[in-house]
Amino acid sequence: MTKYAFLIPLWPLFAFVMIVLFLRWKEKVSAGLSIATIVISWVMSVGVLIETFARHGAPYEAYYTFLSFTSFHLEIGILIDALATMMLMVVTTVGACIVIYSVGYMHGDPRFSRFFAYMSLFLFSMLGLVVANNFFMIFIFWELVGLTSYLLIGFWFEKKSASDACKKAFITTRTGDLGFLIGLFMIGTYIGTFNYGGVFDTVVSGAIPSGIVTAIAIFIFCGAVGKSAQFPLHVWLPDAMEGPTPVSALIHAATMVAAGVYLVARSMNIFAASADASLVVAIIGVITSFMAASIGLVQIDIKRILAYSTISQLGYMIMALGLYGYDTAHHYHSAGYAAGTFHLMTHACFKGLLFLGAGSVIHAVHTNDIREMGGLTRKMKITTLTFIIASLSISGIFPMSGFWSKDEIIAATAHHPVFLILTLAIAFMTAFYMFRLCFLTFFGEPRDQDRFDHAHESPGIMTWPLMILAFLSVFVGWVGIPWLDHGFPSFVYHGEPHHTEPSWLLMSISTIIALSGIGLAYLMYYKKSISAEKVGDTFRPIYNLLFNKYYFDEIYQEVIINPIMSFARYTWTFDARVIDGAVNGTGWLTILWSDIHQWFDTWIIDGAVNGVAWLVGQWSNLLRFLQNGKVQFYALFIATFAVLLGLIKVEIAAPTYDWPRMTVIFLAGLLLLSLVSRAITARERTRQNAKQENKL
Amino acid sequence: MFYYLALAAILFSIGLFGVLTRRNVIGILMSLELMFNAANINFVTFNKFIVTDGLTGQIFAIFIIVVAAAEATVGLAIVLLIYRNWRGIDMDHVRIMKW
Amino acid sequence: MDQPQVGLVFWILSFVMLVSAFMVVSLKNIFHCALFLILCLFSVAGIFILLGAEFLAAAQVLIYIGAVSVLIIFAIMLTSNLASKKITQTNENAVVSFFVCFIFALTTLLLIGNTRVWHYAAQGAVKDNTLNLGRYLMTEFMLPFEVVSVLLLAAMIGAIVLARKDKS
Numbered sequence: 001m002t003k004y005a006f007l008i009p010l011w012p013l014f015a016f017v018m019i020v021l022f023l024r025w026k027e028k029v030s031a032g033l034s035i036a037t038i039v040i041s042w043v044m045s046v047g048v049l050i051e052t053f054a055r056h057g058a059p060y061e062a063y064y065t066f067l068s069f070t071s072f073h074l075e076i077g078i079l080i081d082a083l084a085t086m087m088l089m090v091v092t093t094v095g096a097c098i099v100i101y102s103v104g105y106m107h108g109d110p111r112f113s114r115f116f117a118y119m120s121l122f123l124f125s126m127l128g129l130v131v132a133n134n135f136f137m138i139f140i141f142w143e144l145v146g147l148t149s150y151l152l153i154g155f156w157f158e159k160k161s162a163s164d165a166c167k168k169a170f171i172t173t174r175t176g177d178l179g180f181l182i183g184l185f186m187i188g189t190y191i192g193t194f195n196y197g198g199v200f201d202t203v204v205s206g207a208i209p210s211g212i213v214t215a216i217a218i219f220i221f222c223g224a225v226g227k228s229a230q231f232p233l234h235v236w237l238p239d240a241m242e243g244p245t246p247v248s249a250l251i252h253a254a255t256m257v258a259a260g261v262y263l264v265a266r267s268m269n270i271f272a273a274s275a276d277a278s279l280v281v282a283i284i285g286v287i288t289s290f291m292a293a294s295i296g297l298v299q300i301d302i303k304r305i306l307a308y309s310t311i312s313q314l315g316y317m318i319m320a321l322g323l324y325g326y327d328t329a330h331h332y333h334s335a336g337y338a339a340g341t342f343h344l345m346t347h348a349c350f351k352g353l354l355f356l357g358a359g360s361v362i363h364a365v366h367t368n369d370i371r372e373m374g375g376l377t378r379k380m381k382i383t384t385l386t387f388i389i390a391s392l393s394i395s396g397i398f399p400m401s402g403f404w405s406k407d408e409i410i411a412a413t414a415h416h417p418v419f420l421i422l423t424l425a426i427a428f429m430t431a432f433y434m435f436r437l438c439f440l441t442f443f444g445e446p447r448d449q450d451r452f453d454h455a456h457e458s459p460g461i462m463t464w465p466l467m468i469l470a471f472l473s474v475f476v477g478w479v480g481i482p483w484l485d486h487g488f489p490s491f492v493y494h495g496e497p498h499h500t501e502p503s504w505l506l507m508s509i510s511t512i513i514a515l516s517g518i519g520l521a522y523l524m525y526y527k528k529s530i531s532a533e534k535v536g537d538t539f540r541p542i543y544n545l546l547f548n549k550y551y552f553d554e555i556y557q558e559v560i561i562n563p564i565m566s567f568a569r570y571t572w573t574f575d576a577r578v579i580d581g582a583v584n585g586t587g588w589l590t591i592l593w594s595d596i597h598q599w600f601d602t603w604i605i606d607g608a609v610n611g612v613a614w615l616v617g618q619w620s621n622l623l624r625f626l627q628n629g630k631v632q633f634y635a636l637f638i639a640t641f642a643v644l645l646g647l648i649k650v651e652i653a654a655p656t657y658d659w660p661r662m663t664v665i666f667l668a669g670l671l672l673l674s675l676v677s678r679a680i681t682a683r684e685r686t687r688q689n690a691k692q693e694n695k696l
Numbered sequence: 697m698f699y700y701l702a703l704a705a706i707l708f709s710i711g712l713f714g715v716l717t718r719r720n721v722i723g724i725l726m727s728l729e730l731m732f733n734a735a736n737i738n739f740v741t742f743n744k745f746i747v748t749d750g751l752t753g754q755i756f757a758i759f760i761i762v763v764a765a766a767e768a769t770v771g772l773a774i775v776l777l778i779y780r781n782w783r784g785i786d787m788d789h790v791r792i793m794k795w
Numbered sequence: 796m797d798q799p800q801v802g803l804v805f806w807i808l809s810f811v812m813l814v815s816a817f818m819v820v821s822l823k824n825i826f827h828c829a830l831f832l833i834l835c836l837f838s839v840a841g842i843f844i845l846l847g848a849e850f851l852a853a854a855q856v857l858i859y860i861g862a863v864s865v866l867i868i869f870a871i872m873l874t875s876n877l878a879s880k881k882i883t884q885t886n887e888n889a890v891v892s893f894f895v896c897f898i899f900a901l902t903t904l905l906l907i908g909n910t911r912v913w914h915y916a917a918q919g920a921v922k923d924n925t926l927n928l929g930r931y932l933m934t935e936f937m938l939p940f941e942v943v944s945v946l947l948l949a950a951m952i953g954a955i956v957l958a959r960k961d962k963s
Contacts, residue, residue: 632724636716636888636895643899650906663905667898678891697915699801700846701907703809707816709900714820716892722870723825726832729863730816733839736855740846745915751927754848755936758928761851761858762943766950768863772870773957779874 001047002060006078008044008088009127011037015120019113030113031103034120038099041127042092049085057082057491061197063133072192079133079196082492083341087130087262090348093472094254095123097465101356102246104461105363115155115244122148126255130262134194135184138263142180142223145256146173152251153243165239172236176226183219186212200269210274217270217277220263221284228260228314231288235552237311241303245359248303253310253355254348261317261344268337268494271325278329282322286422289315291550293429297436298536298546301368302358305437306351309394312426313347316340320412323419328495334415338480338489339408345488346401346477350393353469357387360462361441364455365448372448373441379455382463384442386470391438393473395431395514401477403511408480410506424513431517439525625683633682640675644668700741708734721775725768732764805845812838825871833864850925 015037019030052060063077099119106115125148129141147170154166187194190212191202203213224230229237240252251257264271264281271278289312296308317340324336360383365373377384393402406427413419446452457463480488482502490497524532536543545551626633647668707730714727736757743753811834818831836859843852932940 632716632888636892639712639716639892639899640895643895643902646902646906650902667902671895671898674891674894678888697913698907699805699809700842702904703812703842705903705907706813706900709896709903710813710816710820712899713892713896716896717889718820720825722867722874723820723828726828726867727820729832729859730819730835733836733859736851737839737842737846740843740848740851743848744846746913750935751924751931754851754924754928755931757848757851758854758932759939759943761854762947765858765863766947768866769950769954770957772866773954775870775874776958 001044002051002080003062004044005048005060005080005131006062008041008048008092009124009131011041011044012120012123012127016117016124019117019120024113027112030116031099034116035096035099035103037120038092038096038123041123042096045085045088045092048080049089052080052082052085053491057085057493061133063195072188072194074136075134075195076137077133078131080131083262083265084130086341086345086492087258088127090258090345091123091126091130091255094348094352094469095126095250097468098246098250098254098352098356099123101249101359101462101465102244104459105246105359106244111155115152118148118151118155119246119250122152122251122256126259129259133196135187135196135199136194138266139177139180139184142177142227142259142263145259146170146177146227149173149240149251149256152247153240155243155247159242161239162242165236165242169236169240172233173226176222176224176233179219179222179225183216183222186216186219190216196266203270203273213270214274214277217267217274218280220267220270221277221281224260224263224318225284226260227263228257228318229288229311230260230284230315230318231291232552234288234292234311235556238304238307238549241301241307245303245355245362248307249352249355249359252307253351257310257314258317258344258348261314261321261340264318264321265337265341265344265494268321268325268328271322272328272494275326275329278322278325280322282319282326282416282419285315285317285319285322286419286426287315288312289319289426290422293426293433295546295549296433297429298543300371302361302370302373302437302441303355303368305370305433306354306358309354309430309434310351312430313343313351313394316406316409316423316426317343317347319419319423320409323412323416324494327415332415333495334412335408335489336412337494338492339405339412341492342408342477342480342488343405346393346405346473346480349469349476350390350400350402350473353386353390353466353473354394356462356466356469357383357390360458360466361387363458363462365451366454367448367451370437370440372451373446374444374448375442375446375452376455377442379452380442380457382457382466386466387442388438389470390473391434393477394434395518396427396510397514397518398507398511399474399478401473401475401480404477404480404482407482407507407510410510411501411503414503414506424509427510428513428517431514432521435518435521436525439521443526625686626679628682628686633678636678637675640671644671647671697741697745700737704734704737704741707731707737721778722772725771725775729764729768732760736760804841808838808841808845811835812842826868829864829868829871832867833860836860836864848924850928 012034015030015033018033023030023033052058059079059081061077061079063075065073065075067074099116102115102119106112109115122145125141125144129138129145132138132141150166150170153169154163157163157166184194187199190208191199193199193202202208208216226233237252237257241248243252271281292308292311292315296305296312299305299308320336320340320343322336324334324340327334327336360380361373361376362368364376364380364383367373389400393400396403396406410420410423410427413423479491524535548554626637647664651664711727711730711734714730715724718724718727739753739757739760741753743751747753815831815835815838819828819835822828822831836855840852840855840860843849843855
């Protein structure tokens with residue numbers, strides 16, 4: 001079966017292609033096809049699990065090199081080891097439940113088939129991500145998962161908030177992906193191969209300078225920060241609740257956001273080689289967790305509370321893995337790896353259940369606002385029960401799955417006091433806000449009578465997945481019970497199998513903290529003996545800070561978005577002005593040029609032509625008196641010039657005649673003078689005659 | 697010989713003056729006759745002193761006389777016509793060659 | 796060869812000629828001009844005799860004086876207004892053309908005077924002028940002689956045609 005593991009992602013892909021091409025209007029067939037394919041994948045995953053378990057988690061790798069350069073090569077392949085198997089089970093199981101649930105939830109939606117197409121595409125991407133055997137391939141599926149998340153968040157894109165949210169999600173995760181890409185480039189440059197085995201061998205052997213290793217680790221972690229909604233790229237996850245609830249359940253609770261955790265777990269060899277990077281990871285994880293839990297205390301939207309809870313739990317996992325890497329770098333084998341991955345598995349189950357339950361509630365009362373709910377336990381028994389089970393699990397109450405995984409995480413922080421204190425505080429907050437949600441939603445008096453009256457239990461197709469996931473929320477964690485010999489940590493491990501030491505101390509402390517959190521919520525929201533409003537008033541500044549999510553969105557808007565938008569606007573104006581200016585300027589220049597030409601033509605060329613005519617006119621004006629029609633006048637000129645010619649001849653032939661030159665010139669001059677005077681007198685005479693004739 | 701040539705030159709220039717100056721058409725014709733005669737004197741002078749071989753100069757002079765006579769005839773006939781048409785033979789008023 | 800000398804007759808004849816010529820071009824009364832023209836032509840004939848061209852002199856008197864001048868006088872009679880004697884006979888060209896003609900004469904005189912070389916030929920015996928002239932006319936210059944006859948005929952016919960009174 002493991003040989004055919006590559007088929008596991010391909011079944012949902014087949015469903016996607018079929019629905020997109022043929023089944024747009026055949027709603028029942030598309031839903032059925034989606035469910036069928038994911039169930040087949042689930043069956044195959046079970047087979048893979050059995051086989052992997054049989055060989056004790058030894059990895060199985062099969063790949064095909066499709067592009068080869070001198071310095072590196074690209075391959076496509078599968079790597080099936082314990083971690084991958086666990087992820088396969090999680091994704092297929094939770095995915096199957098949610099797909100079945102969404103048949104009921106999305107009933108009557110005009111784009112029903114499209115929803116299942118997107119869901120199948122997502123399952124394909126996620127499963128591909130899980131079985132990938134090299135960084136390049138995981139990156140491809142990483143992006144695909146981001147794409148499908150975008151499509152699904154913005155499923156109801158007519159709502160502006162939904163389209164804004166999907167854009168925000170995509171851009172924010174993309175920012176993290178940039179870091180991931182740089183990390184990939186560094187891997188390609190320094191290591192020359194993307195294959196996990198090849199990379200880890202090279203890193204472990206110490207051939208790469210430690211600074212580079214740290215840098216690679218941090219860059220890869222950037223991808224996880226984006227995808228798993230860690231600080232500071234956590235802002236997209238609450239807004240992603242605009243999508244349909246099954247989407248929130250599958251993608252933003254159970255699976256996609258876990259991809260970041262999976263990536264860090266996969267790359268643990270790199271993180272283990274760099275204490276600094278691991279410390280960064282752990283710090284970011286704990287900051288995220290604390291921050292998100294604190295925000296979740298005061299939110300009023302049911303899905304928002306769950307979203308912040310998700311961020312907080314993811315922070316837990318990241319922190320645990322980071323601490324493990326830090327410890328391993330200092331040659332201490334801690335529980336962090338096992339804790340993080342174990343919690344991933346359990347979290348998928350109970351968070352998925354929480355979201356589906358929330359969806360059920362929303363489906364019943366048609367609002368997300370918990371202030372308008374209350375007393376629903378009377379109307380929705382199954383939903384309430386399963387929701388309470390999930391809340392107990394997340395709060396870490398014995399003997400739920402969450403108890404065991406949370407304990408592991410606390411154990412992982414045991415050697416780091418600061419982290420320990422914070423983890424316990426977060427656990428307290430988690431319990432508190434989860435039960436605040438429970439009490440406000442299901443218990444007490446209904447605050448909105450209208451909604452309460454119309455509320456009803458969801459149909460079977462929605463409640464059965466709830467029950468399945470509730471079952472899992474209780475029992476799936478039992479594989480991680482510390483007293484087991486071949487429990488979870490001996491299956492999914494890093495380096496060497498980890499044997500957890502049960503610590504009664506830690507177990508008791510965590511139980512006390514969880515119970516006290518639940519107790520406080522009980523007092524404030526059920527018994528109302530401590531007034532929530534009074535607490536809110538007393539800590540009004542803190543309350544505002546938490547209610548407004550630490551103003552992260554506002555800060556980002558001011559510091560990042562607005563400058564970018566104004567810069568974009570500036571470049572647009574500049575561009576438009578320059579281009580329009582160039583075009584208009586060209587036009588203006590052309591007109592100017594033609595004006596110059598016209599001026600030139602009119603004044604200079606025409607001027608020359610007219611000038612010549614004018615000159616001729618003036619000249620002829622002078623000379624026309626010479627033509628007065630009198631023959632004797634003409635004869636005079638002839639005679640004069642004849643004499644002049646004679647004089648010239650004399651001048652030329654000077655040696656023959658003994659004339660002084662002056663004589664000749666003098667005579668010639670006299671001749672010309674007399675001629676000119678005669679011409680002038682002729683002119684005057686003509687003018688006088690003309691005047692006389694005019695006067696007459 | 698110089699004197700003969702000089703005489704002819706002066707006579708010619710006097711005739712030229714008359715042609716250019718006289719208002720009366722017949723006056724012009726008479727001045728023209730003077731010019732012809734100057735030329736004749738020139739021809740005969742050259743015949744006698746320079747080209748004594750043959751009588752080419754004198755013959756030429758004869759022909760000049762004959763042609764001058766013919767020209768005077770026709771010219772005066774034209775003068776008569778002018779007189780008939782314009783009632784006067786004042787050259788000043790003859791501006792036909794103007795345009 | 797030495798330049799031939801001119802005698803007193805020459806001077807008298809030339810004086811008469813030039814004065815009468817000047818009269819021809821400047822008198823107001825055109826009849827007087829014609830008379831002075833006749834006088835001028837007579838003196839030209841005299842010059843011809845001095846130069847040994849007797850036939851030419853005779854021909855000059857016969858043709859020029861006898862025919863042309865008479866013709867001119869006829870024309871004057873037929874056309875002039877003897878009443879208008881007061882009008883000046885010279886037009887506005889007078890001053891300038893005087894200058895021009897003066898310079899022309901001066902130029903020509905200077906040219907003639909400054910010519911260094913005149914190729915004087917040998918002065919042979921005085922031949923029989925008329926006889927030789929006639930012989931030349933009939934032999935060498937036969938063609939021009941005939942042509943000139945035709946020319947005269949043409950001139951005559953032309954003059955008659957031009958001067959004829961219109962029948963209409």
